[in-house]
Amino acid sequence: MTKVRATNITWHEGHVNRQDREKLLGQKGVTIWFTGLSGSGKSTIAFTVEHALVERGHLAYVLDGDNIRHGLNKNLGFSAQDREENIRRIGEVARLFADTGTITLTSFISPYRKDRDQVRKIHEEAGLPFVEVMVDVPIDVCEQRDPKGLYKKARAALAEGKGMGFTGVDDPYEEPLSPEIQLDNHNIKLEEAAGVVLDYLESKGLLPQLNNS
Amino acid sequence: MTKVRATNITWHEGHVNRQDREKLLGQKGVTIWFTGLSGSGKSTIAFTVEHALVERGHLAYVLDGDNIRHGLNKNLGFSAQDREENIRRIGEVARLFADTGTITLTSFISPYRKDRDQVRKIHEEAGLPFVEVMVDVPIDVCEQRDPKGLYKKARAALAEGKGMGFTGVDDPYEEPLSPEIQLDNHNIKLEEAAGVVLDYLESKGLLPQLNNS
Numbered sequence: 001m002t003k004v005r006a007t008n009i010t011w012h013e014g015h016v017n018r019q020d021r022e023k024l025l026g027q028k029g030v031t032i033w034f035t036g037l038s039g040s041g042k043s044t045i046a047f048t049v050e051h052a053l054v055e056r057g058h059l060a061y062v063l064d065g066d067n068i069r070h071g072l073n074k075n076l077g078f079s080a081q082d083r084e085e086n087i088r089r090i091g092e093v094a095r096l097f098a099d100t101g102t103i104t105l106t107s108f109i110s111p112y113r114k115d116r117d118q119v120r121k122i123h124e125e126a127g128l129p130f131v132e133v134m135v136d137v138p139i140d141v142c143e144q145r146d147p148k149g150l151y152k153k154a155r156a157a158l159a160e161g162k163g164m165g166f167t168g169v170d171d172p173y174e175e176p177l178s179p180e181i182q183l184d185n186h187n188i189k190l191e192e193a194a195g196v197v198l199d200y201l202e203s204k205g206l207l208p209q210l211n212n213s
Numbered sequence: 214m215t216k217v218r219a220t221n222i223t224w225h226e227g228h229v230n231r232q233d234r235e236k237l238l239g240q241k242g243v244t245i246w247f248t249g250l251s252g253s254g255k256s257t258i259a260f261t262v263e264h265a266l267v268e269r270g271h272l273a274y275v276l277d278g279d280n281i282r283h284g285l286n287k288n289l290g291f292s293a294q295d296r297e298e299n300i301r302r303i304g305e306v307a308r309l310f311a312d313t314g315t316i317t318l319t320s321f322i323s324p325y326r327k328d329r330d331q332v333r334k335i336h337e338e339a340g341l342p343f344v345e346v347m348v349d350v351p352i353d354v355c356e357q358r359d360p361k362g363l364y365k366k367a368r369a370a371l372a373e374g375k376g377m378g379f380t381g382v383d384d385p386y387e388e389p390l391s392p393e394i395q396l397d398n399h400n401i402k403l404e405e406a407a408g409v410v411l412d413y414l415e416s417k418g419l420l421p422q423l424n425n426s
Contacts (some may be wrong), residue, residue, distance in 0.1 A: 015260055015263075015264075015275070016260075016263050016264055020267055021267065021272060021274075022271070024267060024270060024272060025272065029351060033346070047229075048229055050229050051228075054229045054233055054234065054237060057237060058237075059234060059237060059313065061234075061309075061312075061313045063226070063309070067309060067312075067345075070336070071305040071308065072305040072306065072309070075298075085288075089285060089302070090287040092284040093285065093306055093309065096274075096276070096280060096284070096306065096310075097309075097310075097313070099274075099280075100272065100274045100313075100315060102313060102315075122284070122386045
């Protein structure tokens with residue numbers, strides 16, 4: 001048996017609770033759920049908020065297609081069933097992240113209201129704040145931006161009679177009925193959009209007050 | 214548009230990287246993967262280590278059956294395929310947790326070598342340390358402890374010809390060939406077992422030095 005050096009520790013078997021971790025981090029665990037069309041700017045805003053939070057000394061993390069679709073959800077496709085399971089798993093992971101005290105930002109189209117509402121429900125049941133952010137940009141603007149060429153691909157597929165179920169083209173986007181934050185991301189600057197999210201967190205006591213002096 | 218108060222922030226669109234978060238937390242992201250038979254004491258050790266880490270000011274979190282089987286993996290059963298998917302998902306979540314800089318502890322029987330090795334692989338590919346902890350207790354001792362009455366249930370099922378594929382009874386446990394830590398959890402105290410894990414983290418530079426003065 002290795003000789004143990006850590007002899008002056010007070011040992012506890014019980015679970016550490018969320019409040020202990022939040023106290024350690026000086027912040028509250030929360031999930032900030034960005035929803036909106038492809039090209040609406042969800043990820044850009046989420047990463048900007050993340051960066052501002054980390055600069056202020058807060059632990060924040062973005063879950064997005066890059067780190068989820070190639071890992072946890074790489075065995076899911078785009079059928080209705082798989083889309084539902086995609087959002088379900090992301091919601092469960094966000095809940096775990098928020099339970100650590102991390103400010104968790106998710107950036108997924110998440111087009112179906114019932115799937116988002118289910119994620120909200122598991123957060124509420126766990127006593128965790130859930131902030132739904134609707135990133136609102138008219139579809140024609142998103143389609144003009146088309147940063148990944150996905151709309152073009154979807155329109156081409158549709159013209160050939162091979163619909164791919166792309167949100168806004170041949171699959172519905174169901175707008176949130178009462179999101180915590182409604183962001184018009186068409187006529188404002190990125191900094192303003194990100195600032196609205198930070199202000200919201202502050203106003204709800206989820207962050208220590210910003211120093212604007 | 215809401216008037217934005219957060220006017221003095223330097224905005225960055227780029228992703229925050231792991232090193233930024235690790236600097237913020239004063240620790241390294243790592244996954245500590247406990248494996249062993251039911252009743253071997255994996256969870257008890259994991260929670261004891263978690264508690265000691267949080268008391269020392271470190272962010273640590275245990276993923277175990279309680280927070281995974283009722284959430285993320287509630288749609289999985291105990292077939293061979295589902296067991297593999299169970300460990301795969303947990304491995305992916307652990308990788309995400311470790312990427313935030315969190316000291317992530319997982320407590321699952323995880324009986325199959327190839328599943329554990331796959332989790333190790335995705336950590337190595339992400340440049341994240343992976344510490345496999347074999348919690349070694351003879352099966353007859355685990356079966357005598359039987360804290361949840363699972364061995365009794367499994368033996369009864371087997372006697373009735375309805376095997377449930379319980380690890381150690383009618384399903385194999387494949388021991389790690391070269392775990393980072395091999396814990397004989399039969400003849401030592403809980404404090405010693407937890408201390409071995411803490412000492413290992415310290416010795417590998419994953420934690421600031423323990424103060425044993």
